Structures are given as structure tokens and as C-alpha cells.
Amino acid sequence: MNSPSSASSPCRSPVIGNQVHREFYERGWYRDFNRSLLQGTIFYFQEEKMENYQDYQAVALAAIAATKTTKEVNDLKVLYLGKNSFLAKEMSKMGQLSKEEKAVFGQLINSVRTTLTSALESALSTLQAAELNTQLQKERIDITLPGRKAIPGSKHPLHIIIDEITDLCVGMGYQVAEGPEVESDEMNFEKLNLPKDHPARDMQDTFYLTENELLRTQTSPVQVRTLIAHAGKGPVKIIAPGKVYRRDNDDATHSHQFHQIEGLYIDHDVSMADLQTTLNRIVRHMFGEKRVTRFRTSFFPFTEPSVEVDVSCHMCDGKGCNVCKHSGWIEVLGAGMVHPHVLAAAGFDSTRYQGFAFGMGVERIAMLRYGVDDIRHFYLSDLRFISQFRKDR
Amino acid sequence: MKISINYLKKFVDINDLSAQQIADAITLAGLEVEGLTPLAQGSNLVIGYVLEEKSHPDSDHLHVCLVDTGNDQRQIVCGAPNVAKGQKVIVALPGSELPAKGITIQKSVVRGQESNGMICSLAELGVAEDTLTSAQKEGIEVLAQDAPIGHENPLNYLGLDDYILEFKPTPNRGDSLALIPLFKDIAAILNRSFKAPEIQAIKGQGTSLTVGRLAPKSPIFRVRKVTGVKVIDSPSWLKDILVASGYRPVNSIVDIGNYVMLMTGQPLHMYDAKKLKTSIFTVNDEMTGEFAALDGKKYLIEKGDLIVCNGDDLVGIAGVMGSQSTMIDEQTTSVVIEAALFDAVQIRKTVRRTQLFSDASARFIRGFDGTVGNDALHLATQLLKEIGGFTTVEEIVTGGTYAPAQKVIELPYNRLNKRLGTAFTAQEIQSVFTRLSWQFEALPQSLTVTVPLYRPDVTLWEDLSEEVIRILGFSHLITRELPSTAVGSLSDGQKKRRMIRDYLLSLGLYETINYSLVDANTLADLAWSSLSQPWELMMPMSDDHRFLRMSTLPSLIERIKYNQARQMTDVALYEISTLYTHKEAVEMIGVAVSGAFQQSAWLGAKPVDFYTLKGIQEGIFALLGIDSSRYSYEVVPATLTGYHPGQSALISIGKTKLGVIGVVHPTLAKRYDIKSTVVMELNLTELLKLKSSKTRFVAPPTFPSVQRDLALVVPLQVSAAQLTKTIKKAGKALVTDVEVFDVYRGEHVTEGFQSVAVTITYRHPSKTLVDAEVTALEQEILRALSTECSATLRQ
DSSP, X not given: OOOOOXXXXXOOSOOOOOHHHHHHHHTTEEEEHHHHHHHTSXXXXXXXXXXXXXXXXXXXXXXXXXXXXXXXXXXXXXXXXXXXXXHHHHHHTGGGSOHHXXXXXXXXXXXXXXXXXXXXXXXXXXXXXXHHHHHHHHTOOOTTSOOSOOOXXXXXXXXXXXXXXXXHHHHTTXXXXXXXXXXXXXXXTXXXXXXXXXXXXXXXXXXXXXXXXXXXXXXXXXXXXXXXXXTTOOOEEEEEEEEEEOXXXXXXXXXXXXXXXXXXXXXXXXXHHHHHHHHHHHHHHHHOTTOOEEEEEEEETTEEEEEEEEEEOTTTTTSOOTTTTTSSXXXXXXXXXXXXXXXXXXXXXXXXXXXXXXXXXXXXXXXXXXXXXOGGGGGTOOHHHHGGGGGGO | OEEEHHHHHTTBOOTTSOHHHHHHHHHHTTOEEEEEEESOOOSSEEEEEEEEEEEOTTOSSOEEEEEEOSSOEEEEEEOOTTOOTTOEEEEEOTTOEETTTTEEOOOEEETTEEEOSEEOOTGGGTOOGGGSOHHHHHSOOEEOTTOOTTOSOHXXXXXXXXXXXXXXXXXXXXXXGSHHHHHHHHHHHHTOOBOOOOOOOOOOOXXXXXXXXXXXXXXXXXXXXXXSOOOOOOOXXXXXXXXHTTOOOOOHHHHHHHHHHHHHSOOXXXXXXXXXXXXXXXXXXXXXXXXXXXXXOEEEEOTTOOEEEETTEEEEETTTEEBGGGOOOXXXXXXXXXXXXXXHHHHHHHHHHHTOXXXXXXXXXXXXXGGGHHHHHHHHHHHHHHTTOOSEEOOOEEEEOOOOOOOEEEEEHHHHHXXXXXXXXXXXXXXXXXXXTOEEEEOSSEEEEEOXXXXXXXXXXXXXXXXXXXXXXXGGOOOOOOOOOOOOBOOHHHXXXXXXXXXXXXXXXXXXXXXXXXXXXXXXXXXXXXXXXBOBOSSOSSGGGOEEOXXXXXXXXXXXXXXXXXXXXXXXXXXXXEEEBSSOEEEEEEEEEESBSSOOGGGTOOBOOHHHXXXXXXXXXXXXXXXXGGOXXXXXXXXXXXXXXXXXXXXXXXXXXXXXXXXXXXXXHHHHTOOSEEEEEEXXXXXXHSOOOOOOOOOOOSSOOEEEEEEEEEETTSOHHHHHHHHHHHTGGGEEEEEEEEEEOSTTSOTTEEEEEEEEEEOOSSSOOOHHHHHHHHHHHHHHHHHHHOOEEOO
């Protein structure tokens, strides 16, 4: 029943067994764990042959260390620690031992089991990590391929300008007023001090729908409507962005449809100097802090005094270039102190109230700011055009 | 309006100012300068005398000249056909720069002959070609025989060292179209003295003319007859002024008429007296018929047009153009000069209808000092005498009266400063009117200003405030921090509109703005809403822009077509715009998507479908707090032919249609030449009217929910909405959610049926549901599904 072993170190530990193997032990026999394990029966060997056999624990640890897959580890777990393992069988014999023997033997068995369990767990986690890593390597993707599309669209450049000026003005205490694009002659002209046959009506040829209804040629009728709604009581502080229409042939610089932003501020002491302060703020916001403005006397039927406002050229800093036609100045808007006739026509007492109005062309500002060379771009909806403004939302 | 700086200098003392300085100053003061052009340009010029001229030995058109330039004699090769011995000419010496031609003159050898300069034409010096005669255009300029040889500023000698200043007169400043009041204004702006031209009253002897009935819109009509005049070439000073101001010199009579109008603003009309059949002038406003004008064309006249008649003959459309039958020609020996005043509005009407724009009518329309008529006639008479002379002059005959009162306006100092935001002293304010040469009277707190008749636009003290600030300058505005008590904000609707825009942009739609005016052909495409009766322009500029559109969708698919024609297949656009019809104004959100939307091709991009836009619609409604239980979908009626009949829906709340979502009908898509496209239009005006509940905290449910799946076989005509509704109803309050997770038609499902799989979520608010309860409920649901939807469990 003793058998040779090819392994090296024999078990030196004192093996205490039940009565049977104590007898063996006393006769100089040692248990051959390895063989027992492999054949399911307990083998013993004699001391003189001890160097040819291995200790159970050492054999198991060596086997665990040699595992290459989690399956092998799991198999070894069954083999060394499972129900049918030698260890389990040894454990089952505990009952036959004396109390003292139980203590010693139990400790020995537990120590072997703990060592093996921990070795198995450690081998398993190492191999699991390695296997996961292999799996992940297989799942590798081409990170240079484009993502699942989630590209935001682009705001229309005219709305970028309108929104910016709106936000700035709201911050300065303005409300945003709206008015109809189909207007009456009365609101669009007559109440703005432009009676029928006024020569200034030549300046803005009009799309009439009927004798008295038209497509508004300016956002100024919103002024009138707002003033009327305030029923003679100030302050009135509004801006009014919107579409307007004129009988112009469409070309690079003209469009029969375009946008304006109207501003109106009426109170007891709002002055032309305040107009300048306000416009400076708007113009600098739109074209940069270094810009300066210049007022030029002009004429609008609904303001007195009237001014055109030039801004120092943002392209050349006023030195002169193609954009400013070598003058250093760019005309950006019209403004003035609201004409007493306009106030009176809207039910305001012009001896108690005064204030300013301004109006600017949105297309013009957008063209200047972005360097757009043809006004028709704004109405073509060419994606190659609109998408250029994505980040200016 | 164009003026010569040199001519301005004759009346205003501005020799120390550059043309640019003058232009800058008057621009800020309301005369917006649009151009400042040198009349001629050239450096290193000298007046020379052609001593010898012979043909170039190696050329059949070149001439070799010996020219005396004062300090020396030099050989110059000249190509002009008109060069000849004995001429006084303009020589550009080597080093001379001629900007008009972009050249610098250098010593050279031309076909073996040395050339030390160039003999110049006026065109080479940059004189505008349209002011030159054909001889001047083709050849060198030949100066008068008394021109001083060696004169180093030939441009000055010729009166060509001048700048033409062109400005845009504003509609209120009719006075700026007349040089006398204009120069007076410029003198005030520059704070220089103004020397008015002297106009002598020339007395006439008797008269043979009478002025009869005048139409009401012709308040005053003056005529004067001058006999024994000569039609000659005008002297160069007169031609120069006319050319500088953009008039083409014709002959002495016509030129004098134009010059007087240019100076005074009063248009004159010159009739050939011999061609007038009677001596009686009338102005009528009730004539109709044809009028043969002096431009050789015929014009239809209508009632209301002011017509000048001589006896029964129509001799002029008043203020616009004279008749061909009475026009001045080379044989004219006596003239009748008319200086009248006509109603601006009527002239404007006539001009617009006949499209006969003239300098005279422009002045009647803008207005001028109507009292200068006599001065104008005297100035014309004076010039007729100086230029060519005459034998007799009759007295001026005047019909009607025109004696407007000068306006007197009180200008309160404190209100002026309050309006402008300035701190002008009484003296400063007075200085403005001193500079303008307007009469005023100073009171302790105000100034009483008498407005000259050439400034009819000034009627209120506010108008005077503009005079003050434009003369004293905007640098006097005193800026202050704005009192900002007002709180600005967007309205609720404005905020929601922005929210929707931000949402659509974030989804990846591109914002567009399209034309409101469209053509008749696209007007009805994709119509779905209550909008009808479109506005039509009375006078459209083209058929492309004739009607106000009733939907944003045709514009959007037109834009898809535009992009797809340029190789951009995936297009996702939206527009938020208000539409106007005779009956209503409605703000619409239009969306149109074609191709793939937010998909990457390598991941297997699928084209957009109905559900892409339905998802966006649900998102918008969710943003606005409109619960899905409040609105419903119905298949579009067959009358909406623009939509795919099986893949389009109208959305409504009660009877109110809120919007449409649909696949563009293949026939329409083909017409537009676009790929498969899905559109959506939502009535934002109606959406914003819907109330959304206030946000209030509700505790998250404490008890767990149970989810069970059912696979149902359902007749095709039963919709998912019906199933969901039935399940919810049968499940009472315990069914909290029903979600369809699979829809299948085809193999293993009977024809006419489909399999719909749903996940039902059950939850009791106050306890944990047990299996048996759920099963019981499920049985009830299945019964209801069976009776109400003919749905059975899939086997």
C-alpha cells in the first residue's frame, strides 16, 4: 500500500490520526495525501520513503498555482475542498477521535482548508481579472469613428442679433413690445407725423394691401400702439423687434423684407444726452467696447431733433477701410427725440412728457458684425450659411 | 445735390479750410456729404506753347512737337489728332502724376524720338467725360491764346482746381436745393460770414401779357416778356457752375433758367414768345387729354393736373415740363419767363404718375421760399442783359397773391436744455440764430425767433432745438447715468417662445426666416389650419411675392429643396413666424425634416418618419405643460391632399385644431423635387392660450409598482390610443402607465390583425399590491380589451 512519489518534500508535520493511523504512525508510516487524493483511499507510507511523497497541502498549493483558467481553479476547489475530497473525508472521521486528538486534528484540517481556500480565491480573482481583461480587449472599438449624432442646430444670425439686443435692453429696464406686420396707414404713417402726401413717404415705398392697410414699413407703429395703450401715462420703455417690408428689388444690399429693432423711452426728463448714453451702450455691446459713436443731424418725421448714428469702424478702428468706405465711420441707426406731434397723436401731453426713439436695421448690423456680403443669404436657409452661427447661440 | 467748393468760396469766407474739413462739418450738421470729388487732378503741370509741330517720321498718327514751357523748350511726342503749331496747351512734365489715368509721366523715347512730357486732354486730368464735348474727349485741350506760358497751375487757370461736394438733401430741407439759402446755412455751420449775391430790380416798360384765372393750387403766377434776346453759347463761368452742379449747358437762355433756379430755388420756365398764340396765361386743373412735352413724348393728363394754358393752347404741365410747341430753340428772339408757385402735393402726384422727374418738380415738391419769384425774374433779366443782351423788357405781370406770414416761435431756454440734455447759456443759444441770420428777440427766459420763409419745416420750438444742437454740436450733450427704476422682462409668451426655440435648436433643428410674401402656386400647399382669405398686395413687384402666406410649410420645403439641390440631403429646419390673413393673425411653429435626422451613417442611419416629429411635438407640449390626456390625434381628412393619407395626423383639443404632423405626399414631394420629408406645424398662438397647471410638489410613491406584459392580437383598425385608453379605464386608478413596446404584423399573425405588446404598470397608492390582486385586475383588463377592442391574448 505504500507507494513511491515523484515529488520532492515529504510531510514533516506530525500527523495525528485516529486509532488506525496512529497505529500506522507509531509504526513509522505516514499518510500519502497525494495518492489518497487521487485514488480516494487513504494510503500510508513509511518514514524511510517519506522524501518521495508530498504533503497534501503542498501538493494542492502547487496545483492551484499552476492553474490557467477559472475552470481549473473551480475543479481544484471541488477536488481539494469538495464533498468527496480527502479533507472532507478526514473531517468525517473526526468523530472517532478523542477530545484531545479532535482539537489537534481539527486545527490541522482547518489550517489546511483555510490556506487552500484563500489560495483558491486568490487564484480565482487573479484569473478572473485576467479573463475580464482579455474579454475587454476583444471588445475594443475604433474610438475615431464619429459619435451618435447629437449636434445642436444653429440660431438664425438675425435672431442672434435681436436676442442679444433684447437681452441687453431688458437688462436696462425695457419691456419687449410686439405689433402686427399688417398695419393701418394711420399707425404706420399718420400717427407718426407722416400725413398722406408727405414727401418723406417717397423714402419708403410701401406694399399696400388696401387703401388703408399695408405691410408695415417700419417697427415705429409699435411705438404708437404702445403709447396709446399707456393712455397718456409714462414712463414707457420698450423695444420692438420685428419684420418690416418695403418695395425694394432684392439685391445684395436690398431686401423687400427685413428686420428692425425699435426703441422708445418716454418719461418726464429723458433727453437727447440720455439717448446718446443708451446708444453707446448698445453699439459697444454689439461692436466692442472700443467703439465710439457720432451723432449727425438728420431727418425723420417722427423725431425732432433727428440724428443718424455712426459708429467708428470696427474693422479698421476708424482709420479707413473698404467696410467704412474709407470714412472711418459706419452708419448703424437712426434716432431722435420723439416729435411732439407723435406724442400728442398717441394721447401724451408733450409739455409734460419727452423722450427718445431709435430704430436699427438688424440685417445691417448682422452684415457688419459677421462680414456677410449679401443680404439674400439671410433668406436662403442654406445650411452651409446658417451652421456657421452655431456657437453664437 | 452737387456744389462747387470754389463757387461756395465766392460767398463764404473759407479759404483757410480744406474741402474735407468743410465736408465733415456740414455732414454733422445735417447735410450728409456722400462724395467729395476733385474736378481735375494732376501734379507738375504747366501751360506750354507749341512752337513747332511735325509728323513723326516713323508713325502716321504721332506728332513731334517743340513746346515752350516758360523756363525751357522741350520736345514732346503727341498722339492727339488736333495738336498744331501755335496752340497753348497743358503740359504734364516728367514726374507728373495723373491719378485719373493712374500714370506717372516719364522721359521716354517714342519710336526713336525723345519725349519730355505729355500734352494733356481734360479727360486725362480726370474731368468727368459727360461734361466734355466730343472734340474735348478726342483731343488735347487747347487753351485761349492769352493763356500765360509757364503758368504752373493750369488747373487753377482753367477753374478746374475745384472739388465737387455732393450731399443728400433730407426731405425737410428744401432750402438746401437752392444755393443762396444753402450757402447761408453752410456759413452758419462753419461760423463764417456770408456775402449775399446782389440782385438788382430791373424795371420794365409796360406789358403785353395778362394772367387770367388760376386754379386754387396755383396761388401765384408771374410772367415777364423780354424781346430781342440772343441764343448763344453761355460764358465759361456760367457753364462751370452748371457743370459742377450736374447740369449740362445747352444755350444761354436755358442755362440762365437753370442757374436762377439753382441759386434761388425758384424754378423758371422759358417760353419762346413768338410761338405763343395769345398773351393770356391761365392755370387749369380740370383738363384731360394728351400733352406733347418738349422731350418729344406725349403724356396723358388727368383732372387735377395743373396745366398752364396760353389762350386755348396747353403750354406746360405746371412745374413739371413745358410744351414742345413753345420751347426755346436757336431761332428764339424773345422769351416769356414764368416764375410761379404750385401745390407740392399735386405736383408730386402728377410726377409720380407721369414719371417725369425734373429738377424743377423736385423743388416744387420739397418747397422753397415762394416769395423769391420776383428776385428770380430780376436775376434772369440781369443775366439776359449780360449774356447776349436784349432790346426791351416788359414789367412783371403777377396773377394771384402769395404773402405768407413769417412764423414766430418762442424758444424757452430751460425746456431746450432739458430736451437736449445740455447746459447752453442764453448767449450760446442766441449765437446760433445770429450765425443763421435769423431774426430773434431775447427775453429773460426765452428767445423769440422769426423763421425765414425758406425754412418752412421749422414750426415748433422743438424744431429750433435741432437748429441749436446742429449748429453748436453734439459734443455739448451732457451724459449721465441713466435713472433705471424700471424693471425689464420678457412676457410669459416671449419666454415660452424662447424656450421652444432653445429646445428645437438643442434637438438639432436649424432656425430659418423665410419671406412672408409668396406666389399663388404654393399658397395652398400643405394647408391644414383654419387660415383662409389670404392678403394680396395691391401692387406686387413680382408674382413671386404677391400673397401673404398662410403656412410656414411651403416655405420650409422650398428651403429643403434648395439645400438638397446642393448635395445637402439631411435637412432639419424650423421657423416661428406670425401669419396674417384678412381674418386673423396666427403665430406658427413650422418644422420640416428630410433625410436622416441626428443619425450617423456608419451606425445605419434611418430616414425620419412621422414619429420623429411626433416626438418633438410631444416634447413641445410637455415644455408648455400640456398633458397628453388633453389633446388627441386624428388621421388627416382626405381633403388635405398634401399629406400622406396613412401617415399624417391633426392634433386638436376639442374643436380647436392645434397642429398637423405628416409625411409630405409623394406627389407633392415630387413636385418640389425633395426626398421623403416629414413636416409639422403647430399653432403657437393657440398653444399659448392653453392653461398649464401650477407646479406643485407631489411626494414620490412609497409603495412599489408591479409591471406585467401582455401580448395582444388586435384588429388593424384599433389604435394604440384605444388600447391604452381601454386598459386604463378597466384598470381603474391602479394602472399608472401603459407602454407599447412592440408592434408586429406579418407571419404568425392573422391578416387584418397585428400583435401589440404592452407593459402595464400597476400601483396602489397606499399598499403593496400582491400577485393575486394584479392577476385579477389583469383579467378584468383582458375582458374589457376583448369586448371594446376585439383584442385577444396572443397564443
